[in-house]
Amino acid sequence: MRKDKPKYKQIIDAAVIVIAENGYHQAQVSKIAKQAGVADGTIYLYFKNKEDILISVFQEKMGVFVSKLEQIIARDLTASSKLGLMIESHFELLASDIHLAIVTQLELRQSNPELRTKINDVLREYLKLMDQILVKGMEDGEFDAKMDIRLARQMVFGTMDETITTWVMNDHKYDLIELAPKVQRLLLKGMQA
Amino acid sequence: MRKDKPKYKQIIDAAVIVIAENGYHQAQVSKIAKQAGVADGTIYLYFKNKEDILISVFQEKMGVFVSKLEQIIARDLTASSKLGLMIESHFELLASDIHLAIVTQLELRQSNPELRTKINDVLREYLKLMDQILVKGMEDGEFDAKMDIRLARQMVFGTMDETITTWVMNDHKYDLIELAPKVQRLLLKGMQA
Ligand SMILES: CCCCCCCCCCCCCCCCCC(=O)SCCNC(=O)CCNC(=O)[C@H](O)C(C)(C)COP(=O)(O)OP(=O)(O)OC[C@H]1O[C@@H](n2cnc3c(N)ncnc32)[C@H](O)[C@@H]1OP(=O)(O)O
Ligand SMILES: CCCCCCCCCCCCCCCCCC(=O)SCCNC(=O)CCNC(=O)[C@H](O)C(C)(C)COP(=O)(O)OP(=O)(O)OC[C@H]1O[C@@H](n2cnc3c(N)ncnc32)[C@H](O)[C@@H]1OP(=O)(O)O
Numbered sequence: 001m002r003k004d005k006p007k008y009k010q011i012i013d014a015a016v017i018v019i020a021e022n023g024y025h026q027a028q029v030s031k032i033a034k035q036a037g038v039a040d041g042t043i044y045l046y047f048k049n050k051e052d053i054l055i056s057v058f059q060e061k062m063g064v065f066v067s068k069l070e071q072i073i074a075r076d077l078t079a080s081s082k083l084g085l086m087i088e089s090h091f092e093l094l095a096s097d098i099h100l101a102i103v104t105q106l107e108l109r110q111s112n113p114e115l116r117t118k119i120n121d122v123l124r125e126y127l128k129l130m131d132q133i134l135v136k137g138m139e140d141g142e143f144d145a146k147m148d149i150r151l152a153r154q155m156v157f158g159t160m161d162e163t164i165t166t167w168v169m170n171d172h173k174y175d176l177i178e179l180a181p182k183v184q185r186l187l188l189k190g191m192q193a
Numbered sequence: 194m195r196k197d198k199p200k201y202k203q204i205i206d207a208a209v210i211v212i213a214e215n216g217y218h219q220a221q222v223s224k225i226a227k228q229a230g231v232a233d234g235t236i237y238l239y240f241k242n243k244e245d246i247l248i249s250v251f252q253e254k255m256g257v258f259v260s261k262l263e264q265i266i267a268r269d270l271t272a273s274s275k276l277g278l279m280i281e282s283h284f285e286l287l288a289s290d291i292h293l294a295i296v297t298q299l300e301l302r303q304s305n306p307e308l309r310t311k312i313n314d315v316l317r318e319y320l321k322l323m324d325q326i327l328v329k330g331m332e333d334g335e336f337d338a339k340m341d342i343r344l345a346r347q348m349v350f351g352t353m354d355e356t357i358t359t360w361v362m363n364d365h366k367y368d369l370i371e372l373a374p375k376v377q378r379l380l381l382k383g384m385q386a
Contacts, residue, residue, distance in 0.1 A: 023304050025218075106309070111216050111299035120362060148375055154359055155352040155379055162351025163344065169313060182341055186348055190383030 002046050003060075011036045011046055012060050015053050020099035024054060024107045051115055058108060058122050061100065065093060069129045079137030084184040086133065087160060088177070094164055095176040105165045127153060134191075143191040156187055195239050196253075204229045204239055205253050208246050213292035217247060217300045244308055251301060251315050254293065258286060262322045272330030277377040279326065280353060281370070287357055288369040298358045320346055327384075336384040349380055 002008055014036035019027045029050055033040045047053045072085045094101040108119055134152055137143035143152070163183060167176045195201055207229035212220045222243055226233045240246045265278045287294040301312055327345055330336035336345070356376060360369045 106302075106304035109299075109302040109304070111302070116299070116362075147379070150359075151356065151372065151375055151379060154355040155348070155376075158351035158353075158355025159348040160351075162347040162354065166343075166347055169309075179344065182344055183348075186340070186344060186383045189385070190379045192382070 005046065007036070007038055007042060008046055009060075011038065011043060011053070012057050015057050016061075016097075016099045016103055019054065019057070019107050020102040024050075024110065029053070051118075054108070054110075054115075055118050055122070057103065058119060061093075062122050062125060065089070066125050066129065069126070073129060073132055079133050079140060079142050080184075080188055082133045083137070083156070083188065084181065086130065087184050087187075088180040090160055091164070091176050091180045095172075098168075098172055101164065101168050101172070105161075105168045127157065130156060137191070141193055144193050147191060152191055155190060159183060159187060198239065200229070200231055200235060201239055202253075204231065204236060204246070205250050208250050209254075209290075209292045209296055212247065212250070212300050213295040217243075217303065222246070244311075247301070247303075247308075248311050248315070250296065251312060254286075255315050255318060258282070259318050259322065262319070266322060266325055272326050272333060272335050273377075273381055275326045276330070276349070276381065277374065279323065280377050280380075281373040283353055284357070284369050284373045284376075288365075291361075291365055294357065294361055294365070298354075298361045320350065323349060330384070334386055337386050340384060345384055348383060352376060352380060 011032065015027070015032045018032045018035050022031065027050065029043050030040050032050075032053065033043050036043075043053075047056060068089055069086060072082055072089070075082070077085075094104060110116055110119065130153055131149060134143060134149055134156075138145045138147070138149070160183065163179060164176065167174065167179075204225065208220070208225050211225045211228050215224065220243065222236050223233050225243075225246065226236050229236075236246075240249060261282055262279060265275055265282070268275070270278075287297060303309055303312065323346055324342060327336060327342055327349075331338045331340065331342070353376065356372060357369065360367065360372075
């Protein structure tokens with residue numbers, strides 16, 4: 001698999017930096033190659049084109065995040081605690097790497113329909129796990145059993161997403177991780193039974 | 194003022210359609226001129242460039258929306274009712290014009306820093322009015338007086354925004370306006386005193 005090849009991760013990490021610093025449209029493959037310290041041709045051994053790089057970056061980082069979330073879900077905790085840990089993990093990941101935060105909040109918002117569908121297919125993996133937490137909370141009587149799960153998911157994701165974009169647009173000058181418990185409290189109140 | 198000139202509105206309305214159908218990057222000024230039924234040169238009597246057209250479209254539509262919101266705020270109603278009417282007006286505006294919804298949810302999400310700052314300056318007008326409703330609710334004891342107003346605003350806006358983007362991505366096949374009272378209920382519970 002291409003992922004096991006030595007330079008795959010090196011190119012992915014370089015792409016995050018180049019896309020964050022230049023914007024997706026100005027992030028030429030040659031710039032990514034230079035940042036990764038590989039020849040331009042090497043990139044094409046791993047990726048079809050720039051679009052494939054963007055999607056692969058997102059898949060790769062989402063894969064790691066999803067594994068972490070699966071571990072949280074497997075633990076013997078209430079749905080409220082799982083939701084809190086999910087919010088905290090999401091905030092921690094993006095607060096720890098501003099390049100990743102810029103790519104996630106600004107550069108992944110592409111309007112081109114084919115590209116957008118591929119991006120949202122990756123996002124779906126995360127939202128499916130979020131739904132598992134919400135369903136458990138509804139079954140266990142912690143969350144309102146009559147709430148519309150799609151709207152609740154859109155509220156949870158939308159609130160986190162807007163909080164993080166505002167933090168990015170304000171040059172990440174305040175502590176994002178500190179906001180996680182406050183966001184959890186606001187959202188839990190909205191969903192409680 | 195340029196706004197009073199006869200072809201201004203005609204060009205704005207054409208731009209919404211052309212940008213929605215082609216994407217902002219593929220929406221050449223000549224396409225907009227053609228859709229508006231004016232000569233290419235006429236566009237430049239009103240607008241500096243394509244960026245100026247995009248910002249003007251947003252300012253123009255936001256101006257109308259903000260007037261409506263100011264009327265709602267001036268009424269003798271509880272903050273909860275005002276919030277409900279705000280959500281309903283926001284959903285109604287976008288549900289009534291799918292081109293406007295596509296431009297708002299997909300094409301206004303530009304990552305170029307100068308352009309994004311101009312877009313977010315227009316958005317700020319709306320968010321300031323939303324804050325007025327939230328502050329009134331906190332003062333009147335309807336909303337939690339200790340809540341962080343910025344986070345509450347990010348929750349309210351983020352939830353509406355995610356709900357609408359999902360509706361656009363699902364080819365607007367369900368009724369968005371029907372969702373407004375459910376969204377209001379979820380959000381009010383989160384903020385209640
Ligand atoms: C065709 C057009 C159709 C139009 C239809 C018309 C109307 C219909 C509905 C409109 C929908 C609008 C959609 C717009 C879409 C385009 C934009 C997006 O992508 S939106 C989706 C993505 N979202 C975005 O892109 C929005 C990103 N947000 C922003 O860019 C800004 O928040 C702002 C410009 C909106 C307001 O800025 P500002 O007035 O400055 O107010 P702030 O509160 O931000 O900051 C005040 C101070 O508080 C600090 N602080 C803030 N939060 C926190 C916190 N939680 N903890 C601690 N601190 C916090 C902050 O650092 C600052 O400190 P300092 O500097 O004073 O020391
Ligand atoms: C450098 C990378 C760093 C990575 C870091 C890794 C991880 C950290 C955190 C990740 C953050 C992710 C950020 C991602 C940013 C990119 C994307 C955005 O812009 S996100 C911000 C903007 N947001 C977006 O772009 C997300 C837009 N959403 C979507 O595109 C889709 O919801 C989906 C693809 C996500 C899931 O699709 P699907 O699995 O199909 O599930 P649905 O529920 O949608 O639909 C199921 C059925 O229900 C219907 N229905 C739905 N809602 C309602 C309702 N309220 N009432 C009634 N009906 C409703 C619907 O019509 C459908 O009906 P049918 O067809 O079965 O008849």
